[in-house]
Amino acid sequence: MKESNPSAAKVDQLFDELLQDYSGPEAVLGEQGLLKQLTKRLVEKALQAELSHHLQQHNHPLTPGAELPRERRNSRNGFSKKTVQAELEELELQVPRDRFSQFEPVLVKKGQRRISGLDDKILALYARGLSTRDIQAQLEELYGVEISATLISQVTDAVAEEVRQWQGRPLDKVYPIVWLDALCVKVRSEGRVRSQAVYLVLGVNLEGHKELLGMWMSPAEGAKFWLSVLTELKNRGVEDVFIAWVDGLVGFPEAIKTVYPSARVQLCIVHLMRKSLKYVPWKLQREAVAELKPIYQAATVAEAEAALETFAQKWDEHYPSISQLWLRHWEHIIPLFDYPADIRRVIYTTNAIESLNRSLRKVLKTKGHFPSDESVFKLLYLALSNIAKRWTMPIPNWKQALSRFAIEFSDRLSH
Structure with missing residues (x-):
């Protein structure tokens, strides 16, 4: 007892x-x-x-x-x-x-x-895309307390310095896999609402954990700006990248090779499929997806080429742009076939960047436009902090992938 x-x-x-x-x-x-x-x-x-x-x-x-x-x-x-x-x-x-x-x-x-506790609640609500007015209403409904809009702004504005420190932090020397992509947001500038591209670089470190390496903004996505992003990553300590996953932006592979000459540039299959379906009527899209799968799911390059030829024979009569799109990017599609199926699942089936983008779009859709670039960074940083809390485990099949990398990139893993 x-x-x-x-x-x-x-x-x-x-x-x-x-x-x-x-x-x-x-x-x-x-x-x-x-x-x-x-x-x-x-x-x-x-x-x-x-x-x-x-x-x-x-x-x-x-x-x-x-x-x-x-x-x-x-x-x-x-x-x-x-x-x-x-x-x-x-x-x-x-x-x-x-x-x-x-x-x-x-x-x-x-x-x-303010006594500790209130700030955390305000930041958590803001990170989910709630406006200042929504946060006021939520806190009053839950706790019966009235919080001024000024106080909420002061709490969220305090994050700005934290964002600056995060954006400049040192990074690991080696990231075996990185995904590079951009989101579009609306920002008010000089009395007009303009589209801005938010550049995101998501990496997987040697332990298999996902890590957002940084965020940048520019009026539109372009290879020249991506070159400056990659140069900044180099300056912050990233010496090597094994596989860089990109969309089909013109000049993107060349920008990567300029900074990381040994990186293998792989076109993102998700982006490629999405672009392919733009050429197909909605009622035929499911059929097109089913017949494109044998290309990227092939065991070898030869099988993939045969599958693409079969697809072209059927679809080129009415939709020749699809096969031409694949042929145009073929050089950056085929690196995928250097790896067995389990490794491919690690680097493209997980769709890490797409999953991240979906989560961010849920937050962004509550905003018609932002008053400044800083407000974009503030919201996305807080949203990413919430998302990153789920990144506690290595990505699936990471040990098999790392063993493969250890053989293929043995001289570079020892850096």
């Missing part, structure tokens, strides 16, 4: 005494309820204890038995009033002061107007 915990018993006894006059939820959760009063008293008691520690440290004599002169001894000096926004309500606190105004509280710092 376990021994009872004396401390727990004392706490239970205290709660029984506090609740002996309980008359309903208002007595606990109301404006003058027990919960608010306890929070206020606990915070004030903690501040008093902090001041006591501060005074003891200041007045403690350097030599045993010695005493500081009266004029140098610090002491309590009344209180100052301060209102802070706690997690569920505002608290009006009595903050103790010292004679020399040297006391710096830790629990509620000078200038601090």
